Amino acid sequence: MGVHNGRWRVAPYGRRAVLVDLDGQEDVLGLHGALDHEPPEGVVELVPAARTLLVRFDPERTSHERLADDLLRHSTVDVSARAGREVVIEVRYDGEDLAEVAECTGLSVAEVVTRHEQGGYVAAFCGFAPGFAYLTGLDPALHVPRRATPRTRVPAGAVAIAGEYTAVYPNSSPGGWRLLGHTGHPVWDVERARPNLLTPGTRVRFTRARR
CATH class of the missing domain: 3.30.1360.40 (Gyrase A; domain 2)
Incomplete structure (x- = not known):
């Protein structure tokens, strides 16, 4: 029908x-x-x-x-031509899976970080958990599968990749995405008038946190 x-x-x-x-x-x-x-x-x-x-x-x-x-x-x-809202998220690229992603892709750890940071992302849709936005625009060289065994706990703020998407975990939860780093930028906050920072259509840019 x-x-x-x-x-x-x-x-x-x-x-x-x-x-x-x-x-x-x-x-x-x-x-x-x-x-x-x-x-x-x-x-x-x-x-x-x-x-x-x-x-x-x-x-x-x-x-x-x-x-x-x-x-x-x-x-x-x-959508690429629309001047939509952009969110800039600072990331410390210290994720547990960085070396494994580099090995899977044939890139160096530094190249993985650079390619992730240089991507132009758009929040396509939300799922899995409130505020978990699937971001499109990931460099095809970084398209890697989820971990064979998911972690029982991924911390809030973890920046990760899986398949053609990248995402920021809004809260602590189980998860099987590959962890590249973390951010202190809250993408989900029920105290805000608009709890979800990365609503569909939002443009996102990651930048290396200053040490």
Whole structure:
């Protein structure tokens, strides 16, 4: 069940939402950016993921059918060209997995740090834990798999990579990502008016902490 336009497919997802299936992360970010800038009538929340976008709506203001039609007529935006909010995060590159990542990639430890620091990142979606943002833009040379055995505890502020993503652990938790370093910059704080620092679409730049 659902409708499509050759680019993406829209299907009902419960009484108050539709799920949009797209080709990939760039399309998700592009559609999310377009809808965030100019939402169709009745839209109350956008929840991006790796290849889907959940669109929640008020059933008193629109319907599955009307919203699907609105979405299929929408265009995406070039996220890279948007002057969105940028967050700069200082990192101490002292992670437990630095040497292992260097060995896996054939790079030196210094090269791993430089390539990670020079990346231009965008928060694509959040998952796993509140405030855990999956950041796209990681240098392909640093695409390494998760650890075979996850750690039972990764400290809050750990800066890590896995697959095509990099992330900052918002709180202490189990985790299998490769640790490159840590930051004291809180990416999740319930005391802030906006607890999640790295909301989808936020641009992120890592910089080496001054010693």
